[in-house]
Amino acid sequence: MSIKSYSRARAVHAMLVYTGGCNGCDIEIVNTVLSPKFDIEQYKIFLTWNPREADVLIVTGPVTKHNEKPLKEIYDAIPEPKAVIAAGACALMGGVYKNIHGDIPSEEIAGPVEEVIPVDAKVPGCAVRPQDVLAGAVAALPKLLGAK
Amino acid sequence: MDKNDKAKRQEVIETEVTMGTVHPAALEPYRVRLFVEDEIVRDAEITVGLNHRGIERIMEGLPVEKANSLTEKICGICSNSHIWNSVMVAEKGLEIEIPERASYIRIIMGELERLHSHLLYLAHGNEVLGHETFAMRLFFIRETVMELLRMIGGNRVQYGCSIIGGVRPRCELDLMRIQKLNEGMDIIEEKIGQFADRFVSDPIVMSRITGVGVLTKKDALRLAATGPTLRSTGVDMDLRRDMEIYDPFDFDIITQQDGDVKANLLMRVLEIPESIKIIRQAVKNIPSGPITDRSWEMQDTGIIKSYIEVPRGKLLHSYALEEGRVRGSIVRTPSITNIAAMQHACIGNHISDAQLAIVQCDPCFTCTDRAIKITKIEI
Numbered sequence: 001m002s003i004k005s006y007s008r009a010r011a012v013h014a015m016l017v018y019t020g021g022c023n024g025c026d027i028e029i030v031n032t033v034l035s036p037k038f039d040i041e042q043y044k045i046f047l048t049w050n051p052r053e054a055d056v057l058i059v060t061g062p063v064t065k066h067n068e069k070p071l072k073e074i075y076d077a078i079p080e081p082k083a084v085i086a087a088g089a090c091a092l093m094g095g096v097y098k099n100i101h102g103d104i105p106s107e108e109i110a111g112p113v114e115e116v117i118p119v120d121a122k123v124p125g126c127a128v129r130p131q132d133v134l135a136g137a138v139a140a141l142p143k144l145l146g147a148k
Numbered sequence: 149m150d151k152n153d154k155a156k157r158q159e160v161i162e163t164e165v166t167m168g169t170v171h172p173a174a175l176e177p178y179r180v181r182l183f184v185e186d187e188i189v190r191d192a193e194i195t196v197g198l199n200h201r202g203i204e205r206i207m208e209g210l211p212v213e214k215a216n217s218l219t220e221k222i223c224g225i226c227s228n229s230h231i232w233n234s235v236m237v238a239e240k241g242l243e244i245e246i247p248e249r250a251s252y253i254r255i256i257m258g259e260l261e262r263l264h265s266h267l268l269y270l271a272h273g274n275e276v277l278g279h280e281t282f283a284m285r286l287f288f289i290r291e292t293v294m295e296l297l298r299m300i301g302g303n304r305v306q307y308g309c310s311i312i313g314g315v316r317p318r319c320e321l322d323l324m325r326i327q328k329l330n331e332g333m334d335i336i337e338e339k340i341g342q343f344a345d346r347f348v349s350d351p352i353v354m355s356r357i358t359g360v361g362v363l364t365k366k367d368a369l370r371l372a373a374t375g376p377t378l379r380s381t382g383v384d385m386d387l388r389r390d391m392e393i394y395d396p397f398d399f400d401i402i403t404q405q406d407g408d409v410k411a412n413l414l415m416r417v418l419e420i421p422e423s424i425k426i427i428r429q430a431v432k433n434i435p436s437g438p439i440t441d442r443s444w445e446m447q448d449t450g451i452i453k454s455y456i457e458v459p460r461g462k463l464l465h466s467y468a469l470e471e472g473r474v475r476g477s478i479v480r481t482p483s484i485t486n487i488a489a490m491q492h493a494c495i496g497n498h499i500s501d502a503q504l505a506i507v508q509c510d511p512c513f514t515c516t517d518r519a520i521k522i523t524k525i526e527i
Contacts, residue, residue: 016175017170018170018175018176018177019177020177020198020199020200020201020514020517021224021514022221022222022223022224022227022305022514023175023176023223023224023225023512023514024224024225024227024305024306025224025305026175026176026224027175027224027225027268027305028304028305030175031287031290031291031294034271034275034280034283034284034287035284035287035288035290035291036284036287036288037287037288037291049170049171049172061199062201064198064199064200064201065200066177066197066198066199066200067169067177067198067199070169070170070177074170095221096206096218096221097201097203097206097221107202108200108201108202109201126303126305126306127224127303127304127305127306129304
């Protein structure tokens with residue numbers, strides 16, 4: 001293990017981007033970080049709001065048309081190596097907002113996160129449970145640490 | 149020095165500071181433009197509409213049961229309030245009288261939701277203040293409420309408790325659940341008391357929030373602010389007093405006079421014990437009997453409106469029923485007028501307080517963004 005990945009493993013910064021879901025996943029993820037019960041900081045994962053500091057991008061919500069461009073810009077602003085976690089049913093497959101019409105897609109939704117930016121780890125659930133967010137964040141770490 | 153100052157003022161007539169669309173203090177995407185002069189906000193403009201999913205249009209033509217469970221997905225904080233009110237519209241139209249036990253369970257869920265919403269607001273407010281220790285303590289208290297909600301509803305965020313004619317069978321309150329509710333209320337009451345003592349006696353926090361983001365009574369009424377935002381300016385208005393379902397309960401309606409961030413935060417701190425009082429009464433006096441009335445028949449109705457008091461204010465749901473399907477659905481959430489009021493409240497503050505002034509009304513942008521875009525269809 002190089003000294004770079006050794007130090008990176010001890011300070012992983014995650015950024016949360018919310019792209020138009022119902023707020024439920026969002027609060028559960030903030031809960032994961034801030035609540036002493038779950039406490040994601042014990043795995044050395046910290047919440048940041050600056051894309052240039054971030055290593056992991058957590059995306060919730062079914063990317064609405066208005067949020068497509070900001071999401072791409074945020075993704076481009078994160079330095080390599082980076083990992084993306086899509087959290088919640090909406091981020092994985094559009095949720096109720098995209099698929100309720102059956103075959104007719106909704107005009108308002110630009111698609112699940114996968115169609116906008118590449119996704120590395122997926123966390124299912126409506127809304128996601130904090131335990132699953134922990135597992136998803138830990139699952140995305142090898143990609144960051146494997147890079148030289 | 150004076151000359152220099154004057155020259156600068158003439159040069160910089162209007163500076164614009166833009167925050168958003170993704171900003172740490174808000175979590176949700178929205179855009180705020182602050183027009184600044186000498187670091188004092190002179191005008192503000194909040195843009196909503198980035199979360200637009202067109203949920204009212206998705207509801208159009210769906211079976212009423214499906215549409216009801218879809219309203220829950222409007223908001224992840226007050227999800228129970230949305231499904232409760234949406235179900236009440238159908239019950240009003242079809243003239244269904246729900247069993248008394250079901251209405252008690254609905255009130256318990258509603259008040260638990262008010263508890264977790266207020267605790268989240270306090271935690272978020274303290275985080276924006278920069279006091280992360282308080283935020284963590286409040287999240288720890290909130291976890292007790294979330295566990296109770298998960299125990300009754302089966303999920304931490306989307307409970308799906310109310311259905312037309314009562315509540316779902318899985319939300320039945322048995323003895324074990326009632327005991328856990330009582331234990332939970334004891335824990336929350338004790339901890340929120342400790343928090344309130346520390347919060348009020350902390351001079352640094354108090355000096356930071358006193359007199360910031362003042363919304364006068366006149367402005368609040370003019371801009372149609374609702375809920376705790378209106379009550380914090382001294383207007384004694386709470387729809388819970390007018391709702392028949394709340395008649396058997398004894399509780400006080402809290403008002404504050406100042407209309408600033410301090411009044412708003414204290415409102416929530418003082419409303420939490422009132423919610424605990426209602427839950428204790430409901431648990432104590434809960435009548436026995438069935439929880440669902442399934443002896444109703446579907447029929448066509450006109451447009452029915454229903455208002456209830458939710459954690460943030462007054463919520464309207466309205467739709468007509470046609471062959472068991474929803475037509476012309478309208479949802480009006482309290483945040484839309486509260487956000488407009490906040491646009492006014494951050495004028496005159498220092499630019500570093502602007503975000504705090506906006507957050508003081510507990511804005512929920514997911515609730516707000518539902519306007520429908522109508523385009524012409526060529527036939």
